[in-house]
Structures are given as structure tokens and as C-alpha cells.
Amino acid sequence: MASCQQDVALYVTLEKAPSKDIAIWTSPKSEKNQIYLLTRLVNTLVLHITHKQQLHHVSLSKARVYRQVGRLLNIHVFPLSSVDVCQEHGSEVGSSWLPNTELSYVSQGAAILHRAMGILQQQGGWQTETNQVESLELVLSTVLPKLGKVFRMETVLDAAVDQLHCELFEKLEQMPEWNPSLSQVKILQRIGKNTLLTHEVTAQSPGNLIGQRDFVNVRHCWKKETTVYLVGTAIHSEFMPLQKGQVRAESGLSCIVLQPLEGDRRQTHFTWLLSMDLKGWIPTSVINHVLPQSQVDFIGHLRQHLSTIAHP
Numbered sequence: 001m002a003s004c005q006q007d008v009a010l011y012v013t014l015e016k017a018p019s020k021d022i023a024i025w026t027s028p029k030s031e032k033n034q035i036y037l038l039t040r041l042v043n044t045l046v047l048h049i050t051h052k053q054q055l056h057h058v059s060l061s062k063a064r065v066y067r068q069v070g071r072l073l074n075i076h077v078f079p080l081s082s083v084d085v086c087q088e089h090g091s092e093v094g095s096s097w098l099p100n101t102e103l104s105y106v107s108q109g110a111a112i113l114h115r116a117m118g119i120l121q122q123q124g125g126w127q128t129e130t131n132q133v134e135s136l137e138l139v140l141s142t143v144l145p146k147l148g149k150v151f152r153m154e155t156v157l158d159a160a161v162d163q164l165h166c167e168l169f170e171k172l173e174q175m176p177e178w179n180p181s182l183s184q185v186k187i188l189q190r191i192g193k194n195t196l197l198t199h200e201v202t203a204q205s206p207g208n209l210i211g212q213r214d215f216v217n218v219r220h221c222w223k224k225e226t227t228v229y230l231v232g233t234a235i236h237s238e239f240m241p242l243q244k245g246q247v248r249a250e251s252g253l254s255c256i257v258l259q260p261l262e263g264d265r266r267q268t269h270f271t272w273l274l275s276m277d278l279k280g281w282i283p284t285s286v287i288n289h290v291l292p293q294s295q296v297d298f299i300g301h302l303r304q305h306l307s308t309i310a311h312p
Contacts, residue, residue: 102191105235109195109220112233116255116273119150126152129292137299139292144275147252149288153272153295159306161258161268165228167305168256169221172198178305181297183212188239194221198232199240209286210278213249216240230256250277270299 126140129151140152157164168175176182181203189197196219204212216239219232234250242248252275261267272295278287 105189105191105197105218106195106220108233108235109218109231112253112255113220113222113229113231116229116231116253119144119253119273120255120257120271130296137296139295141292147275148277150253150273150275151292151295153270153274153292153299155270155299156261157268157270157299157303157306158266159268160266161226161228161260163306164258164268164270165221165230167302169219169230172196172219176203178308179298179301181294181301188216188237195219197235197237197239201246210282210290211280212246213278214243214246215249215251217251217254226260228258230258247279249279252276
């Protein structure tokens with residue numbers, strides 16, 4: 001079986017509980033019948049382990065059962081019934097089953113997290129877009145299949161990881177109060193604690209080269225030890241159809257990584273991957289200028305907001 005970094009997510013729905021909804025990291029070249037057989041094998045092992053637990057009066061969480069199956073088969077497998085998708089480390093996986101629509105939101109969040117993790121590990125192929133030495137803001141870019149141009153920002157912020165997680169995920173709807181590039185952020189639906197369906201509208205401003213856009217995204221938060229990953233991607237949802245007079249842009253990938261700065265946990269190393277399709281008849285040269293500049297502007301607004309909180 002190929003390594004997790006080289007694989008893609010396949011989401012398989014089985015007919016019967018307890019392993020009703022399963023996601024398997026597996027090779028994209030696998031034939032459909034191979035996927036079916038692998039899924040049946042996973043299902044059988046889950047039932048077997050669960051049965052053995054009952055015989056020996058042992059109770060394991062679903063997360064641990066799936067981890068055992070993954071180790072036996074040398075694959076990564078996790079239940080999509082979880083709202084804490086793909087948490088091989090950290091808190092236990094939830095036990096409640098989700099409706100198919102919500103499962104699709106969670107699965108897309110997990111898939112974009114998986115893709116982002118692979119990009120973050122990529123060492124070569126990056127070129128410098130902007131490098132602001134005074135504020136320690138570096139923006140790099142690379143071109144990837146299906147995503148196109150991906151921008152990568154690196155900087156350090158004077159705030160702890162927990163505070164930034166709160167501001168950028170928990171208090172998402174308050175973001176327009178300190179980020180003037182947004183006029184509205186609304187959470188359309190919450191799936192557990194770590195997955196959100198959101199609608200965002202950019203602000204109208206004089207001289208704006210792009211014009212007003214709106215986005216519908218699924219956002220997912222994943223914590224691994226002291227690092228927090230905040231990922232998002234565009235999604236089509238009946239909760240927010242196309243709005244009259246607005247251009248619906250699409251976020252191909254957004255991934256913010258928050259890591260405590262070594263030697264000073266009051267500071268955070270901030271990494272941001274961004275790939276976006278702004279739609280409309282906009283020259284590529286304009287988009288390639290606007291997107292990295294929007295990252296720099298966002299960090300500027302965030303720094304100001306953090307300073308205001310620290311010294312009200």
C-alpha cells in the first residue's frame with residue numbers, strides 16, 4: 001500500500017453499522033473491485049475486534065478499533081461518523097453517526113487537510129513572491145496540478161496558538177470587525193466542534209481591482225499535539241445558493257498552520273497556504289498580484305487586532 005503522503009482519500013459507504021461510514025486512504029490506481037474487497041475486509045475486522053471486546057468484557061472506543069484495523073492492514077483508516085476526522089493523535093473520535101450531507105462536508109475537510117499536509121512537506125519548487133524583512137513576512141509560490149498557483153506565507157505573530165485558534169476559528173463571524181476586506185462572515189452550519197460550513201462576502205472598496213466576491217466554504221480544524229491546522233475549501237450547498245449581484249468565487253485550498261515558536265510559546269509561527277479561483281474575466285497577472293498581497297494585508301490587520309486586544 002502506498003504511503004499516506006502519496007495517496008488520496010476514498011470515501012466508502014457501507015450498508016450496515018457499526019462501520020457504516022468509512023474513509024480509507026488508498027492508492028488512486030486501485031480498481032473499484034479492489035476498493036470493495038478492502039472495504040469489506042476493514043468492515044469484517046471491525047466486527048471481529050468488536051466481538052472479541054464483548055467476549056472479554058473489554059470496551060474500546062471506535063477510534064481505537066479503527067486504529068487497530070489500520071495497523072493490521074498497514075493503511076490509514078478512520079470512520080467518517082467522527083466529527084474529529086483523522087485524529088490519530090489527540091482526543092477520541094465521536095460516536096454519533098452523521099447524515100450523508102454532513103458526512104460529505106467532513107470528508108471534504110479531511111481530504112483538503114490531507115492535500116495540504118502533502119504540500120507543506122514539499123521542499124523544492126517554491127519561488128519568492130514578496131519578502132518583507134521588517135515584519136518577517138515571506139510569501140512563496142508554486143504551481144501544482146489541479147490547484148494551479150499556490151501561495152505560501154510564513155511569518156511570526158506575537159500571540160499564543162490558542163489565542164489565534166480562537167480568533168481565526170471560534171470567533172470567525174467577528175472577523176469583519178477587524179478585517180476590512182470582509183463585509184460579512186456567517187456560519188451556516190456546525191458539524192461537531194471542528195467542522196463549519198461558512199458564507200463569506202468581501203467588502204466593496206474604491207479602486208478594488210477584483211470587485212466584490214462571495215464564498216461558500218467548508219472549514220475544518222485539526223489539532224496534533226501543539227500544532228493547529230485550519231483548512232478550508234469551496235463547497236456547493238443548498239444553504240447558500242448563488243446570490244444576485246455577486247460573483248461566487250472558489251477557494252481551492254486554504255490551510256493555516258499554527259505552531260508555537262520554539263523557545264517562546266507566547267509567539268506563533270504562522271504558515272498559510274492559499275489557492276483561489278476568483279472567477280470572472282480577470283487577467284492572471286492581476287490575480288497573481290492580488291492574492292499574495294491579500295495575505296500580507298490580512299496579517300497586517302490581524303497584527304493590529306492582536307495589539308488592540310493586548311493594549312485596549
